[in-house]
Amino acid sequence: MWHPEKDIYWGSENEFLAPSEERYSNLEDPSTLEEPLGATHMGLIYVNPEGVNGKPDPLKTALHVRETFARMAMNDEETVALTAGGHTVGKAHGNGNDSVLGPEPEGASIESQGFGWINPKGNGNGADTVTSGLEGAWTTYPTKWDNGYFDMLFNHEWELKKSPAGAWQWEPVSIDEDKKPVDANNPEIRQNPIMTDADMAMKKDPIYREISLKFKEDQAYFSETFARAWFKLTHRDMGSRNRYIGPNAPSEDLIWQDPVPAGKTNYNVEEVKNKISKSGLSISDRICIAWDSARTFRGSDLRGGVNGARIKLAPQKDWDGNEPTRLSATLSILEPIASEFGISLADTIIIAGNSAVEEAAKAAGYDTNVPFKAGRGDATQEMTDENSFNNLKPLADGYRNWVNNKHLSNAEEMMLNKTQLLGLTAPEMTVLVGGMRVLGANHKGSNDGVFTNQLGVLSNDFFVNLMDMSNKWNISGENKYEIVDRKSGNVKWTASAVDLIFGSNSILRSYSEVYAQDDNKGKFVNDFVSAWTKVMNADME
Known part of the structure; x- marks a missing residue:
C-alpha cells in the first residue's frame, strides 16, 4: 500500500x-x-x-x-x-505535554522516517513517551x-x-x-x-x-x-479452523470460527445445472440468492460467504437486504434439488447463480462456462452464532442498488466499503454493477439503474445509456434521479447516486466508457464472469 x-x-x-x-x-x-x-x-x-x-x-x-x-x-x-x-x-x-509532540507519521518530515509524533523532550521514548x-x-x-x-x-x-x-x-x-x-x-x-x-x-x-x-x-x-x-x-481474522497450520493449532471447533462441514465434490455439475434451469426459477431469482449468499464475505476477517449456506439460517434468512419472502420461495426449490443429488445447498446456490449468468450471456450472443469449485458444506443452526453473524448484516448493497434509510446520503461510500471487503478492484466493481443491473438483480425489483429494454440479457446497455450524451440527469428526490431525453424531455429511466457515480467520477467513468464501446461487448461479458466467479469463490480461497 x-x-x-x-x-x-x-x-x-x-x-x-x-x-x-x-x-x-x-x-x-x-x-x-x-x-x-x-x-x-x-x-x-x-x-x-x-x-x-x-x-x-x-x-x-x-x-x-x-x-x-x-x-x-x-x-x-x-x-x-x-x-x-x-x-x-x-x-x-x-x-509529558502532548502539545509539544511533532506531526503525525504521514505529516512528519522525511528525516523522521515515518515514526512521527517526535517528542523533543529528552530522547522521546522511555520516560518521555x-x-x-x-x-x-x-x-x-x-x-x-x-x-x-x-x-x-x-x-x-x-x-x-x-x-x-x-x-x-x-x-x-x-x-x-x-x-x-x-x-x-x-x-x-x-x-x-x-x-x-x-x-x-x-x-x-x-x-x-x-x-x-x-x-x-x-x-x-x-x-x-x-x-x-x-x-x-x-485469530478472528483467520476464518474457519481449516485455515490454521502448524503444530500449535488447536483441534477444537469453536463456534466463533463459523465451522462448516466438508461437502461432496464428486458429482455431475451439469446435471444439477440442468435441473435448476428447468425448475422455473428466473435469472433474477438465481442471481439474487447467489449474490446475497456470497456478498457477506469479508476479506478483513474471512467470515461470511456462501460456504455453510447460512442464508437459510437465522439471522440471515430474516435480513431485509435478503428479501426474506423471495428468499424462502427460492430456497423451497433449491433445497429439494440439493437433496436429490446429495450435495450441499451451498454448492447448489452457486450453481444456480452460475447457470443464470450463462443463460444471460447466451441471450447476449456469447456461450460461456462460468468456473465452479465444488465442496462447500452446509452449517446447522447450532454451528451458528446468531449475535455474531448480525455483524455481517448488510446496511447497503450498491450492487443490488439497495441502501437502508440511515445511509441514503452515503450510498456510494457504502458500496466502496463493500467492494474492499470483497477484495474487488475498481474495474471489477464497475463491471459487476453494470451486469447486475441488466440481470434484474435490484432489491425488491427496483427499476433504478436498469438502463435496458432487454432485462435478463447480459448486455452492456447500462454503460451505453449512462454514457449517452443525448440524455441528461435531473434530481427527483434523495438518492433519486431521472434520465431525461434532451430533445423530448421525456423521462426514460430512473437511477440512484450509486448508478450516477459511474458517470460522474472520472476514474469510474473511464472504465464505464470502455465497457460502453460497441467492440467491447465480449470483453464486458468475460470481465463480468471473471469478477462474478471471484466473489462466488472468495470463501473457498
Whole structure:
C-alpha cells in the first residue's frame, strides 16, 4: 500500500477524535452508534479511556464498552477478561505535554522516517513517551501475570487526577508504598498505579463487577477465560479452523470460527445445472440468492460467504437486504434439488447463480462456462452464532442498488466499503454493477439503474445509456434521479447516486466508457464472469 486505504468506511467525521455525537443518534443510548462502526471515536480502537467524550463517568462508559465489544462478538465475560488481562501487564504512557509532540507519521518530515509524533523532550521514548496521555501501570508487578489487577481495583478507593500529559485517570486515594509499581525507568522509585474510566467500569457496573469478583477469587478460571478470549481476538481474522497450520493449532471447533462441514465434490455439475434451469426459477431469482449468499464475505476477517449456506439460517434468512419472502420461495426449490443429488445447498446456490449468468450471456450472443469449485458444506443452526453473524448484516448493497434509510446520503461510500471487503478492484466493481443491473438483480425489483429494454440479457446497455450524451440527469428526490431525453424531455429511466457515480467520477467513468464501446461487448461479458466467479469463490480461497 502506498497510502492509507481510502475505500474503508471509518465514519462520517472529518477529524480524529471528533465528538462522539457525530457517530451516535443518541449518545445516551450506545446502541445508536452508527453501523457498521464499533469505536466511540474515529481514530480509537475501542472506547475513550478518559470516559465518553473525555468526561469520566464509569457507569456511562460501561454501557459504551458493552456495545463496542458486542460489535466484536465478545460477551461480558470475555470483555472483562480482555480488559483485565490486557491491563495486568504493561503500562500507559503520558509522561509529558502532548502539545509539544511533532506531526503525525504521514505529516512528519522525511528525516523522521515515518515514526512521527517526535517528542523533543529528552530522547522521546522511555520516560518521555506520550501515547494515550494516561501515565502509569495498573498493577504492582506489571511484568508478571497474576491477579494483581483485581486486587488493585477492589482493594483501594479511587479518585480522579490528571496525568502529566493532562489526561483524566483514576489513582488510589491511599496506597501503601510497597503496593505501588516500580517506575518503568528508575527502579529506585515507585509511582501510583492508575485505572482508566473503562477499568473503573469493571468495578462500578453491576454485571461487570460480578464477573470481576469471580475472576478475583479464581485466578485459574480468569487465566483460562482470558486465554480463550485472547485467542478469539487475535485469530478472528483467520476464518474457519481449516485455515490454521502448524503444530500449535488447536483441534477444537469453536463456534466463533463459523465451522462448516466438508461437502461432496464428486458429482455431475451439469446435471444439477440442468435441473435448476428447468425448475422455473428466473435469472433474477438465481442471481439474487447467489449474490446475497456470497456478498457477506469479508476479506478483513474471512467470515461470511456462501460456504455453510447460512442464508437459510437465522439471522440471515430474516435480513431485509435478503428479501426474506423471495428468499424462502427460492430456497423451497433449491433445497429439494440439493437433496436429490446429495450435495450441499451451498454448492447448489452457486450453481444456480452460475447457470443464470450463462443463460444471460447466451441471450447476449456469447456461450460461456462460468468456473465452479465444488465442496462447500452446509452449517446447522447450532454451528451458528446468531449475535455474531448480525455483524455481517448488510446496511447497503450498491450492487443490488439497495441502501437502508440511515445511509441514503452515503450510498456510494457504502458500496466502496463493500467492494474492499470483497477484495474487488475498481474495474471489477464497475463491471459487476453494470451486469447486475441488466440481470434484474435490484432489491425488491427496483427499476433504478436498469438502463435496458432487454432485462435478463447480459448486455452492456447500462454503460451505453449512462454514457449517452443525448440524455441528461435531473434530481427527483434523495438518492433519486431521472434520465431525461434532451430533445423530448421525456423521462426514460430512473437511477440512484450509486448508478450516477459511474458517470460522474472520472476514474469510474473511464472504465464505464470502455465497457460502453460497441467492440467491447465480449470483453464486458468475460470481465463480468471473471469478477462474478471471484466473489462466488472468495470463501473457498
